[in-house]
Amino acid sequence: MSSSRNVLVVGAGIAGLSVARALARRGMSVEIIERRSRPASGMGLFLPANAVRALAELGLQDRVAHLGTPVRSQQLRDSRGATLAEIYLSALWKDTGECVGITHDNLRAALAGAARVPVRTGTTVQSLTEYDSGVHVDFTGGGSGDYDLVVGADGIRSQLRRTVSPGAEPRYAGQICRRFLTDNHHAIDRWTVWLGRGTTFLAVPVSKDRLYCCADLSAPSPQGGEASDVAAWSAERFANRFAGFHPVVAHLLETPEAQDSYVSPIEEVSPRRWATAHTVLVGDAAHATSPNMAQGVAMAVEDALVLAECLDRPGETRDLLEEYRRRRLPRTRWVQAQARKRDRTRGMPPGVRNLLLRLGAERMYESAYAPLRDRP
Ligand SMILES: Cc1cc2nc3c(=O)[nH]c(=O)nc-3n(C[C@H](O)[C@H](O)[C@H](O)COP(=O)(O)OP(=O)(O)OC[C@H]3O[C@@H](n4cnc5c(N)ncnc54)[C@H](O)[C@@H]3O)c2cc1C
Secondary structure (H helix, E strand, O other): OHHHOEEEEEOOOHHHHHHHHHHHHOOOEEEEEEOOOOOOOOOEEEEOHHHHHHHHHOOOHHHHHHHOEEEOEEEEEEOOOOEEEEEEHHHHHHHHOOEEEEEHHHHHHHHHHHHOOOEEEOOOEEEEEEEOOEEEEEEOOOOEEEEOEEEEOOOOOOOHHHHHOOOOOOEEEEEEEEEEEEEOOOOOOOEEEEEOOOEEEEEEEOOOOEEEEEEEEEOOOHHHOHHHOHHHOOHHHHHHOOOOOOHHHHHHHHOHHHHOOEEEEEEEOOOOOOEOOOEEEOOHHHHOOOHHHOOHHHHHHHHHHHHHHHHOOOOOHHHHHHHHHHHHHHHHHHHHHHHHHHHHHHOOOHHHHHHHHHHHHHHHHHHHHHHHHOOO
16 A cells, blocks of 8 residues: 555656655655766746645745745846836735745755655666566666655656656757856846847846846757757857847846856657656656746646655556546646747747737736646
8 A cells, every 4th residue: 555655766856855755744665866966056946826835735835935035026028128017926826825936956955854855866777677566776886676666756858758758858949048046136026037039038036135047049959050059158159149138137147157157958848658557757857848937846846746645545556657647747738838839929029029918918827827726
């Protein structure tokens, strides 16, 4: 039965730590392995209210409120700073709760503290063999173990996905992005985006005095050459595409943190299968998406809650994992579809897009997020 399950979680990101916390709370025995010796850092996150609600269900409400900062509205501006629309988040999310800005480091630390599950770092799966009642795993660097279930929480480039759904590779979504954290010298107190021609600059407060920035630009597909070579996008070349933006954006792109920031292509993935008899995918490994809906954390934590609920019932593991996928697939596909739609809107000629947003942003936000107000 459920509480005697012995589970290996692969990946100690937001999805992996959330799953560990959710399963351990239901009495399952959980171990985590993490490929990196030290966590990657330097990112910020905007957490819409359904993410904060899911984290609260893991018992993290107070930690998230303490470590993050409330975000009360989303303001859309044109590249020179004129306001196109402002979305008030208490009206959008109704009684779902508050939205929050937080650093990735702080959220991960809160989850790791809460999970109280051992994390073995600097190792990964060397080989994995499923048999009738479980899985045998050999680890890189030595050692092995037998588990009832292995959870692949190993992100968009998931190694476990190759076993579960061979051939399901990430697709380039057409943008390159540069992310960094800096001091909030301009006292930006809401989620604020400046929209240019194929260029977007987002700033979100993530604590009392820190600001998370994410600049993205459309670039040809990797097959076309340019975008595949992320290293070719120097800070200077990147900033040139934002010439003519509001001075606040220009200044943020000149900060030392922007010069030395993390550059990556935006990708998404939709594997046909999420599980075998004893291995299952969660978070970005199962459904990474273009980040413009800011639903990555929400979907990962909701996956964790639903997976724990399904596994806590009697039944064959294979059937319980199918139930998990059946419950999660429509919602994650919805988010992916909305994100693609947003990318198309952002990519329109600025005159048309800006008019569309002035007239219809509130309606667009309502239709994209309303289904996510329901519990997963
Ligand atoms: C530009 C950008 C901006 C974003 N902004 C937001 C936002 O504002 N709000 C939001 O909610 N979401 C946002 N997201 C998405 C969000 O960060 C993720 O969806 C969320 O963190 C869940 O990630 P994950 O834990 O599934 O994967 P990851 O964060 O990738 O974690 C996977 C972990 O597994 C480890 N790992 C990988 N392979 C192995 C292996 N073989 N063995 C062991 N360990 C392994 C990795 O080192 C890592 O620690 C953004 C994403 C991008 C790209």
